[in-house]
Amino acid sequence: MAGGRRLVSVLGMGYSRRQMLGIVPVAAVSAAWPGVSAAARPEGGSVLIRNVHIFDGRRMLDGRRSVLIRDGLIARIGDLAPEGVAVVDGRGGTLLPGLIDSHVHTFEGSSADALRFGVTTELEMFGEPGQLAAAKRQRRSRKQVTAADLWSAGNGVTVPGGHPVRPGYEFPRVLPDTDLDSFVADRLQEGSDYLKFVYEPGDPPDRPLPSLTLAQVTATIAAAHRRGRLAVGHVEKLKLYVEAVRAGADGIVHVPYNAVAGAAEVEMIRRSGSFAVPTLSVVDWGLGAKSLLADDRITPWLSPTQEYLLSQEPPERPGRPDLLGIASANVRRFHAAGIPVLAGADAPVRANVSGASLLTELEHLVRAGLTPAEALTAATAAPARHLRLADRGRITPGRRADLILTSADPTRDITNLRTLHTIWKNGYQVDRTPPAEVRRSSASMTVGQTSTS
Template sequence: MFDGRRVLPGRPSVLVTDGRIVAIGNLEPEGVPVHDGRGRTLLPGLIDSHVHTFEGSRADALRFGVTTELEMFGDPAKLADARRRRKSLQQTRESDLWSAGNGVTVPGGHPLGTDWEFPRVQPDTDLDAYVRDRIAEGSDFIKLVYEPGNPPDRPLPSLTAEQVRATIAATHRRRRLAVAHVEKLRLWVDTVRFGADGIVHAPYDAVAGDADVVVLKRSGALVVPTLSVVDWGAGAKSLLADPRVTDWLSGTQTYLLDQEPPDRPDRPDFLGIASANVRRFHAAGVPILAGTDAPVRANVSGASLFTELEHLVRAGLSPSEALTAATAAPAEAFRLLDRGRVAVGRRADLVLVDGDPTHDITAVRAIRTIWKNGHAVDRTPTD
């Protein structure tokens, strides 16, 4: 049993009542269903710390053991229902959702092509009022975009440094977390200096120097590397070749995983650079959280978290540390205090897998049973 931080000694059992864990130990309860876990590992429900949801994606996530998702930009119209559902212990076929709702960005800036209109920051926008309005419409935390000049062939406008500072300050006045979309190292370090609580991509244009790592470590900011976004489809190909995964994919997931990123033979080694940064950050003790940025660039809710965990292990995390990055660490960082651990009093979001992913991280693909709120999840794919 991996409790989110460590493997518990012996072969303890978990007793679940009314959707919560009520006891852990050498239990022999009478009158309740018993599930045989011999040769398997019990994990907390997984948490993906960077997604963008759409109709059906939360069901796709849950079928692969991702019981909670943190959305880094999304339509606020769905947030009231998401908040109601995540408080419930009733049976469900969807992951629970926390969301930034509308992010903080400028006209013409990232992201492009959203299917809903939302207010964007103008030069004279009162950012304190802007942040207040985002929280009023349901944002659980604030996500801002600081990415001038990206992509290179179509430079995008962005918030100014002063607007980034003001957004973070306004967020902190309301005791919420401020996280940022930043991909380039120079801006990345600046955003950490400005007080961001986390950056939801690892820089992939340059490897951080010692001084950069010191700034990050001292800030206490977390990092969601999203290495799956820069692996250029390698993770998707791996999933599509694995029957432990393909048998449970929806048509939507298969379609998205099958999308080939555009051929760019002269592109830098984005994955190598970003992974080197993760290795440096992790060695310095920076909190690393697992996130996929699904459905961006051949990533999907649920299954792509497996490849993200594998990327984290290749970047220097142990398998147990990678599992923590998808369980206890995001629960603590985002104050989700009823989940992320196998512990008495926690919500019974649990995943049973064949083998031992604390030694072989790929074993997390071999899901035997998922429980959400103490109820077994039907893994039949739907569209």
């Protein structure tokens, strides 16, 4: 496939010989906080995790508690005695819901990379629909799996020549006379879980892009809502952002990067009830990537593909405005006004990777004004609520046993999320060992490229 050839050629450049040989750096993994002994390795999706502090998706519960997992679901929380299942001593670590990344683009192996960093659920915001039937099967089952569960917009709604400019595969696009109602019905028929529209004129006069009109955006949203589905948008410009949420968009999967919203605009966005997925990692110009590559709590677990992507230098852009500053100011204002903020890193755009970059995205959200607990909610309970993932995102009985254990408390310092120690998916402990081989992607590495790139 064209996309696959392109990635292989990309991988041929700037990739160290060591990496090409598939030799993964093996840094010393901390033995000081063993947490889970090998003998306690859970089987069959049932386990008792004892002696942990619990962040339930909204708040820290008092004291140290135990969580009983049965058949991949959280059965009980409290002061529990062992009852015939494997026991794990959490040794005073912090147990949290598995992380939810509300903005990714997948390619071969990316959802496995996500899971090894505690991201147990991914929301794709434009991608090939061919994988969606398998994704739906996986997320309904409670079997042992090696990749994050996936929801996806599938093919997005955009015009010929519009964003995303180089998705690496062909997909239907909207023409001036396209009937949006049947276009949306076709996407749902393909397996899209929700609709993603692109309202993005680029940056005229230098970098203009053709875009959907506001009337087409409105028709897309209406067609999705008639069928009981969410409609989310790629919008980067403040004026268009306000137009899109007034047209009924359920969420925008970026924040404005061109201007800081004033009080009246923030109020209009708040009243719309829409959520925002700021994707600050896209405009941090490699800051997050550098900090991950310099951290020996992170590097032992990176796959060669993740390591390669993180080491990409973002393009020089002389005179580039302070996109991270503008976007962070919008996050601060949105959050203060009560607009729901969901965490998404938009991997693999611009030195972002599945899994690890969500950790730096949460650090960006804290710098922008969320408390660490609020940032954690943005990656757990908040997406579960706003993206309608009713079976996960909280530590409460009946929810799926997607859990992560950190040795230090990330509600005190969000960077403590980097002490991620053990991951459970459907109650099964996840093997964090990265693959040795460079994966040959069949999808694009540039699908989510924004016009600010």
